[in-house]
Amino acid sequence: MLTTIGFDADDTLWQNESFFRLTQDRFTDLLSDHAETNHLHDRLLAAERRNLGHYGFGIKGFTLSMIETAIEVTEGRVPASVISEILAAGREMLRHPVDLLPHARAAVEALAAEFKVLVITKGDLLDQERKVAQSGLGDLFHGVEIVSDKTPEVYRRIFARHGTGASQAMMVGNSLKSDVLPAIAAGGWGVHVPHGITWALEHAEPPQAEPRFHSLPSLETLPDLVGQIKATHNL
Structure with missing residues (x-):
């Protein structure tokens, strides 16, 4: 689960x-x-x-x-x-000030009440720390990981350190290449929430045949999806 x-x-x-x-x-x-x-x-x-x-x-x-x-x-x-x-x-x-996307706060708050929630992001250390602090979401997260790249091994290491392993973890993000595919390869779930603009170097094809892959139009329905997965795997 x-x-x-x-x-x-x-x-x-x-x-x-x-x-x-x-x-x-x-x-x-x-x-x-x-x-x-x-x-x-x-x-x-x-x-x-x-x-x-x-x-x-x-x-x-x-x-x-x-x-x-x-x-x-x-x-x-x-x-x-x-x-x-x-x-x-x-x-x-x-x-530049931090501009939260729709439903971001509600989704994180809902899931933080029941799960360990983490930020796993690439980028400049100081800039990413600034954005987490200014987002107003920082206190909701159980951990923040700023990494040089996102690979299956990075996800395995992070989810082992903060949780119960990649097989019982989910990664949510806008990039198929960085957020979804390597998380699934590590043994977890990958949820793609597309953004209107994607950097050319982050393009990848969705793994449609992968049972642990899901795509959502926004973060609004993420808590419902998590609830469905939890119910299914508790049967």
């Missing part, structure tokens, strides 16, 4: 990717004299992909990838004022 439920943070509990898209639009405007929008988007995504192993996930890595792309597309002639604007945009993202 279920004992532990993990929640992704960004774009599951609160808005995140929309701020990246707004900053990317600002970035393309700054460099519009040097490259077309689609070309800039492709170059930036390529930089993000190759830099993940160096900088990890999050705003700081994104900012460094924007600077690297600006240097590349201008062949080293990018004005210092543009670099300054990119840095300012990154700092602005790090200061």
